[in-house]
Amino acid sequence: MTYYTPEEGYQTLSDLGDDGRRAYRLTNNAEFVFPILLFLSLSLSNLAMGKGHHYITGPFLYMIFEYIENLAEKYVLEIYPNRHDTVMKLACYAGLINTPLDDYVNTPDPTYIWKHLKTSQQWFNNSFSSRSIWWHYMIITVPNILRRSNNAFVRIVGGNNNEP
Numbered sequence: 001m002t003y004y005t006p007e008e009g010y011q012t013l014s015d016l017g018d019d020g021r022r023a024y025r026l027t028n029n030a031e032f033v034f035p036i037l038l039f040l041s042l043s044l045s046n047l048a049m050g051k052g053h054h055y056i057t058g059p060f061l062y063m064i065f066e067y068i069e070n071l072a073e074k075y076v077l078e079i080y081p082n083r084h085d086t087v088m089k090l091a092c093y094a095g096l097i098n099t100p101l102d103d104y105v106n107t108p109d110p111t112y113i114w115k116h117l118k119t120s121q122q123w124f125n126n127s128f129s130s131r132s133i134w135w136h137y138m139i140i141t142v143p144n145i146l147r148r149s150n151n152a153f154v155r156i157v158g159g160n161n162n163e164p
Contacts, residue, residue, distance in 0.1 A: 006088040013080050015147070025077050028070060035066035069094035 004012060016024060039059045046055035072091035076084065109121045121134050 004092045006085050006092055009076070009088050009092050010083060013076070021077060021080065025074075028074050028077060031066070031070045031073075035063040035070070039063040065094050 013021060013024075039056075039062070042059040043056040046059075047053070068090055072087045072094065075087050076091055122132050123129065123134055124132055126132050
């Protein structure tokens with residue numbers, strides 16, 4: 001529910017219906033695993049590269065804000081249709097805090113290309129890696145009826161970087 005006003009958040013919960021809210025609860029439960037995994041993967045890799053403990057601050061803050069957002073979402077889902085606007089504000093706005101990861105992901109990259117084969121970014125440079133350009137095959141599906149234009153679903157599967 002990130003980027004919603006509390007009123008829009010409650011309207012979205014209403015629009016989801018019982019089945020949608022039930023599915024949302026399931027995905028919300030899964031969201032409690034991701035922040036700690038991301039924190040550990042970023043922190044341990046930074047520490048392993050000898051960058052020092054101050055490089056874990058960004059991932060740690062990201063994890064904390066994700067948990068605030070997730071706990072608030074869980075609470076408003078549990079008490080629905082009752083309202084708690086203060087908690088809904090946390091659910092809606094905790095994800096707006098930018099972290100170094102957000103800054104990295106949102107930094108313009110001249111290697112980015114949009115077509116069916118998507119070149120998404122350059123990771124380090126050719127002196128560090130023989131495959132510094134990341135690319136992905138993409139399939140885009142647009143539903144016939146678009147009910148929520150601000151939402152997207154991304155499915156990421158395994159693969160390799162052996163083909164152009």
